[in-house]
Amino acid sequence: MTRTLKNTFAALLIAAALAGQTAPVTLTAPTTPRKRVSVDGFLQRWLLLEPIPAAGLTDSAVRAAIQKEYFPKQLEVLPRDGDKVTVGDKPLTWHAVDTANYNVNLYHFAHALGLKTSDVLFWAVILVESPREMQNVRLAIGSNAASVWWLNGQETISIYGDRQTVIDDGVSKRLTLRKGTNVLRAAIINGGGATDFCARFLDENDRPIRDLTAMLPAAP
Amino acid sequence: MDIIVSIMKAALPLLLALAPKLFALDGQVNIHDPSTVVLCSGKYYTYGTGGTSLVSDDGWTWRRGTPLPRRGLAPDIYFSGDRYYVYVAANIGAQPKAAVNMISSKTLDPASPDYKWEEGGVVASSDGIEDANAIDPGILLDPTTKRLWLTYGSYFGYIRLVELDPKTGKRLHPGDKPVNIAINSEASILIYHDGWYYLLVTHGSCCRGADSGYNIRVGRARKVTGPFLDNMGVDMIQGGGKLFAGSSGRMIGPGHFGLLDVGDGVQKFSLHYEADLDRGGASVLDIRPLLWRDGWPVAGENVQEGTYEIQSLRTGTSLELAVEGFPVGGRPVRRGPPPGGRPPGGGPPQGGPPPGGMFAGTGVPIPNQDVAQVSQKWPAGEIETRLANYLCQAQQKWTVTPVAGAGGYPGSPYFKITITDTGRALAASSGGELTTVPSFTGAPEQLWRIDQLTDGSWRIMPKAVPGTSEPLVLSAVGSSFATLSKFDPASDKQRWLLRKP
Structure with a gap:
């Protein structure tokens, strides 16, 4: 697992540095298989797909963007670091990243790879391990800009428009986290400029849940 | 004198109707x-x-x-x-x-x-x-x-x-x-x-x-x-x-x-x-x-019948239907090339921003949105709610109306809360969440108690919540969504401002 991680995002960071680009300081390649959420409950490990061109941040534009099939089983796939998909005629790579902050800076991510940061859609996936079944919890996210979120295949949050990342901007209805593995997936669409997101779970009293663990999908 | 009395009697219902209720x-x-x-x-x-x-x-x-x-x-x-x-x-x-x-x-x-x-x-x-x-x-x-x-x-x-x-x-x-x-x-x-x-x-x-x-x-x-x-x-x-x-x-x-x-x-x-x-x-x-x-x-004053923006004291965002908004007056339209630009094939410069510059507006008052027009694309059944920046759009204006014969609470009757100039009514839904229904039926989950709190903000509370007997109130959960939850007097989550739109 560790070797694979070093072969993807870390290698690209080196390549970017060699190309004279400034490497992002907030994202690094994971070095462990599991990462507990931050003290404020934020998920700091994610699998990110290289950006896909997309335009429009209105409700209808975002709905149209996420309903389009870019690659097979895009709402089901559990990618591994380094996996590739083909969107149109272009191969795109999934990258595992850890963020040093509460948020995941997608601008850093794409810019470090020399990829477009404006008018793009990012897919993000992570496994969330819960030590027990948790009822009446809420997914709480913030994103720049619009985003749509699925937990275990069910759409739970959608926020639209040109917006900045605010902690707990979009909050789901009450839901249940399964004991064991849960799949959290997001599509974040940026118009122009900075782009990032953050996500955590809140308990029934709106307090961050701190005993969750982010995991990358295991190798087949 | 008799004529004056007659005029006063005739005008009385109108005067009473015009008076703040x-x-x-x-x-x-x-x-x-x-x-x-x-x-x-x-x-x-x-x-x-x-x-x-x-x-x-x-x-x-x-x-x-x-x-x-x-x-x-x-x-x-x-x-x-x-x-x-x-x-x-x-x-x-x-x-x-x-x-x-x-x-x-x-x-x-x-x-x-x-x-x-x-x-x-x-x-x-x-x-x-x-x-x-x-x-x-x-x-x-x-x-x-x-x-x-x-x-x-x-x-x-x-x-x-x-x-x-x-x-x-x-x-x-x-x-x-x-x-x-x-x-x-x-x-x-x-x-x-x-x-x-x-x-x-x-x-x-x-x-x-x-x-x-x-x-x-x-x-x-x-x-x-x-x-x-x-x-x-x-x-x-x-x-x-x-x-x-x-x-x-x-x-x-x-x-x-x-x-x-x-x-x-x-x-x-x-x-x-x-x-x-x-x-x-x-x-x-x-x-x-x-x-x-x-x-x-x-x-303080008990809440009065009227049309309001319902703004969260926690977030500053306002309750709205979860539908795509449309800017009041229409979306901004670019009017051709910038000043000095020439049309294809030459000729004198055309287009450019309106007189007075791009921030000058249209020069005439922009009317409020016609809800009958903008609601044509709204779904017919239940529509969820969310919180958003107030932009004077039709899905952000709520009319508070007392409901006769539905009872009340100290100082006020129960109210219905509807999207202005429509029958679409705010309702509590099962699981302690919020929705809107196409028309008000008088069901207890569509009746609202609105208490002014000691800081002048308002607590908004359904008469009943399906599936629970626990009293719950309208609560901002995050910046962009509202739910129903137990009232916490120490929190701004359940404090709302009723502002004239």
């Missing part, structure tokens, strides 16, 4: 000098001068109750232990010779076998010579010391303070000299709040219908014995008093403050108006929100 309680609300409103076995009770008794199941609709066995002037009441203690004054011959008597009962419900009044005797009096008139009793059970205090008095001299025994309701030290704490007032009562004792009294003349100058004034002190100073530092014993409630609208002559704490930090107060012009100038009971600002009590 205040919801001064429903039912039989005629009373003068009401006591503090108290709750007993799920019913609200108040007692007034001359044996008047009012009772209500919900604090909104009132009816005549059973008179007290001892009739008199301006009673007050409090509950302690297992008994209700009522203090009733009566003049003994000509004023200012008077006495305050106490009676007590385990219940205020005449249908209960425990409804038995016992005489407790005189707790304060005036001899007709001294500078006091022992009427208009007011009771404070000090929440910090558990000591019980009685104030009394009218325009003959001073407002006076004596201590009572909280176990018996009787005078604690009959030989002690009463403390003079105010003058030139009546209907006195003390309340305690955040380290201060507040003395509320009524100034002005009573009992003259629409010509009554009654108004409620207040001073405060660190000690229960005073001195009670107003906001300008004038001692109430020298006539001071900050205005708390005066005549407003068509309600003339407020007097006789009584605190009604409905729990969870929500406070209200009872009073009477000398004249409700919409009720022919009758003296009526009312219940209004009690607010606090800069250390002073402020008389």
Whole structure:
């Protein structure tokens, strides 16, 4: 697992540095298989797909963007670091990243790879391990800009428009986290400029849940 | 004269329709000098001068109750232990010779076998010579010391303070000299709040219908014995008093403050108006929100029928239908190339921003959105809600309308909350969430209680939530979504501003 991680995002960071680009300081390649959420409950490990061109941040534009099939089983796939998909005629790579902050800076991510940061859609996936079944919890996210979120295949949050990342901007209805593995997936669409997101779970009293663990999908 | 009278009669319905609609309680609300409103076995009770008794199941609709066995002037009441203690004054011959008597009962419900009044005797009096008139009793059970205090008095001299025994309701030290704490007032009562004792009294003349100058004034002190100073530092014993409630609208002559704490930090107060012009100038009971600002009590207003933006105090975002908004006046349109640009094929420059620059607007007023037009793309069934920046769009405007015959709560009827100029109604849904339904049906989950909180913001609460008996209120969960959750008096999550759009 560790070797694979070093072969993807870390290698690209080196390549970017060699190309004279400034490497992002907030994202690094994971070095462990599991990462507990931050003290404020934020998920700091994610699998990110290289950006896909997309335009429009209105409700209808975002709905149209996420309903389009870019690659097979895009709402089901559990990618591994380094996996590739083909969107149109272009191969795109999934990258595992850890963020040093509460948020995941997608601008850093794409810019470090020399990829477009404006008018793009990012897919993000992570496994969330819960030590027990948790009822009446809420997914709480913030994103720049619009985003749509699925937990275990069910759409739970959608926020639209040109917006900045605010902690707990979009909050789901009450839901249940399964004991064991849960799949959290997001599509974040940026118009122009900075782009990032953050996500955590809140308990029934709106307090961050701190005993969750982010995991990358295991190798087949 | 006859022509003028005829014109006035003809115009009266129109004038009443145009007047701001205040919801001064429903039912039989005629009373003068009401006591503090108290709750007993799920019913609200108040007692007034001359044996008047009012009772209500919900604090909104009132009816005549059973008179007290001892009739008199301006009673007050409090509950302690297992008994209700009522203090009733009566003049003994000509004023200012008077006495305050106490009676007590385990219940205020005449249908209960425990409804038995016992005489407790005189707790304060005036001899007709001294500078006091022992009427208009007011009771404070000090929440910090558990000591019980009685104030009394009218325009003959001073407002006076004596201590009572909280176990018996009787005078604690009959030989002690009463403390003079105010003058030139009546209907006195003390309340305690955040380290201060507040003395509320009524100034002005009573009992003259629409010509009554009654108004409620207040001073405060660190000690229960005073001195009670107003906001300008004038001692109430020298006539001071900050205005708390005066005549407003068509309600003339407020007097006789009584605190009604409905729990969870929500406070209200009872009073009477000398004249409700919409009720022919009758003296009526009312219940209004009690607010606090800069250390002073402020008389709030019950929510009025109207159209509002419902803004979260937590986030600053506003409740809206979860539908795609459309900018008022249409989306901005670029008008060709920038100034100096030339059209393809040459020719003089064309297009560019409108006269005055790109920030000059259209030069004419932009009308409000026509909800019939913008709602054509809205789904037909239930539509969820969310929070967003207020942009004066149709899906962000809510009309609050009282619902006749649906009951109420202290001070107000239940309301329906609909998207303005539509029938689409806000509703509680199962699981403690929110939705909107295409049309209002009167179901309890579509009825809303709207209480003004002590900071002037509002708590918005459905009458019922499907699937639970737990009382839940409208709550901002994050910046962009609302839900229903248990009320937390210390949080801004459940505080809302009702702003004119």
